Amino acid sequence: MTGTLPRRAGTAPTRPDATPDRWPEERIARLAEDAARHTRGVSAPAATVRADGRAARVDLDLAVDHGEHLPTVAEAVRRRVAARVEAYTGLTVAGVTVTVVDLLLTEDGGDTTPPSGGG
DSSP: SSSSHHHOOOOOOOOOOHHHSOOOHHHHHHHHHHHHHTSSSEEEEEEEEESSSSSEEEEEEEEETTTTTHHHHHHHHHHHHHHEEEEEEEEEEEEEEEEEEEEEEEEEEEEEEEOOOOO
């Protein structure tokens, strides 16, 4: 007799999860930084990511232009980063923590620059 036997439920071979190799935490962090950078009023994002193969948590430190409404910016960053990370990696984003570490002042020409230190 030739042919194959039908698979029984639960006995199908499972492939190892390729996500940790394909998406190391440093690469996910760069992806999150890029997403945050494209949010209005945000500059110099720095991300740290903890991923377990199925879910990721993102911690972001960023500078925001002076005069921006911080809760609005933070929520926009959370949404954009979560959507980008989930879309690109297939991981579930368990949380995005946003910390504003600096406010950028506007020069007369409209460019934002970090405040000068001392002097």
